[in-house]
Amino acid sequence: MDMPTTLLAPALLSRTELHALVWAEPLRHLAGRFGISDQSLAKLCDGFNIPRPRPGHWNKVAAGKEIAVPALPPAKAGMDEKIEITRHPDDPLTQDSSAVFRSIAEVTERTYRDR
Structure with missing residues (x-):
């Protein structure tokens, strides 16, 4: 898998973006990022x-x-479309947010391009 290894937190993602990321690499790898x-x-x-x-x-x-990737079901009533993911407050690492959004955009585009 040719996924970037850049730490992605903190991040504000749409449900669509997180769906694309979750189906692009194993959860344990993505969670670590x-x-x-x-x-x-x-x-x-x-x-x-x-x-x-x-x-x-x-x-x-x-x-x-x-393996077919299941479509993202509609959000439930009252559910926010944005998801904020932050790492543990004791983690000293910092991340440039522009790199985060470039990575998210690349994965989202690759995932949904062929649909």
């Missing part, structure tokens, strides 16, 4: 009605199987 745990990222996805890959998904991808 946000500076949060994969369980925290999974809870965010569940809370914002964002489908995420089932166990074994990335093994199937590695084996060359084509």
Whole structure:
């Protein structure tokens, strides 16, 4: 996978952007780039009605199987379309926000280009 390794937190994402990112690389890798745990990222996805890959998904991808990415379901009534992801306050790392948005834009464009 040719994903950038830049730390992505803090970030303000749309549901569509997070959906694209979640289906572009394993949750544990993406969560690490946000500076949060994969369980925290999974809870965010569940809370914002964002489908995420089932166990074994990335093994199937590695084996060359084509797996359909489920469409992003509509937001539930009253659900915010923006998601703020911040790393743990004790993390001393900082990130230039322009690099964050370039990375998000690249993944979103690649994910939705072929639909």
